[in-house]
Amino acid sequence: MWSDTIVTTQAIVVHESGGPQVLKYEEITVPEPGPGQVLVRNHAVGLNFLDVYLRSGRYPAKVPFIPGHEGAGVVERVGIGVEDFSVGDRVGYIDPMGSYAGLVTRSVDRLVKLPDGIEVKDAAGLLLKGMTAEYLLRRTYRVMAGQTILVHAAAGGVGQILCQWAKHLGATVIGTVGSAAKRQIAENVGCDHVIINGQEDFVATVHDITAGHGVPVVYDGVGGEGFMKSLDCLAPRGTMVAFGAAAGPIPPLDVQELGPKGSLYVTRPMLGPYVATTEDLNASAQALFDVVLDGHVKVEVANTYRLAEAAQAHADLELRKLAGSTILVP
Known part of the structure; x- marks a missing residue:
């Protein structure tokens, strides 16, 4: 009115x-x-x-x-x-x-x-979920063809876009989900391997899949107690990307532990700094629109x-x- x-x-x-x-x-x-x-x-x-x-x-x-x-x-x-x-x-x-x-x-x-x-x-x-996936995959850690990555909450809003986009980039995707009912969703968005939390030890399964090497990057929007376990999924010099905490706050981290675990990197990115300028905002949105319009991300x-x-x-x-x-x- x-x-x-x-x-x-x-x-x-x-x-x-x-x-x-x-x-x-x-x-x-x-x-x-x-x-x-x-x-x-x-x-x-x-x-x-x-x-x-x-x-x-x-x-x-x-x-x-x-x-x-x-x-x-x-x-x-x-x-x-x-x-x-x-x-x-x-x-x-x-x-x-x-x-x-x-x-x-x-x-x-x-x-x-x-x-x-x-x-x-x-x-x-x-927009928000897709542009989050864009900066995570292309700028926080640049995923390359042939890599195997771990995505937590693969059936979630960001997770579904992350998995599809990562497959388009040529990665092998391991996804975790919170229930058996969400397994099919994760498979439908391109997960090559799906781990059901509570039914499997995701650390052991990741090492089985990667022949003990671990993954170069973990994308974690869940947080909580699983954060520390996720560090154990990383290959030497791997990157832990903690972009959310849906399951609760991330526990305090002693950075000295990162050395013995393989000289790991840990980052807590947020979308804001990645789209702070109008140019960055439009570039991120355009990259997202391109993969959607081309059918790579649905x-x-x-x-x-x-x-x-x-x-x-x-x-x-x-x-x-x-x-x-x-x-x-x-």
């Missing part, structure tokens, strides 16, 4: 840290687009574990706040000086926080245009909730009921 000066929309607002119940569906006022900004009507927003970390207080955030970093929709209004975007353009974004809303104001230097062949709702569940929205059902979506995500990409529809 519009007036001469005020724009309002429905959004999810967090007034205090806590469980999914702190996600409140409310009406908010949206700033009109200023110079270099546009107003975007969201067709969908992406659900990510980052949203859970911020809602729960694991990552600090000043309250009240609107969660969510990822969304896609159509430009509805443009501010002064905007030349590269027009009303009606299909766009997506991965920052800043505040995507859990029907309307958002965004700076054009943080927007990407969606190419033909990428549906708006698909983009809402693709991403389908697996779960859809109304925005008003965000609390239920968060609860299901934390209970590991969801696999693949999930979107919230305003």
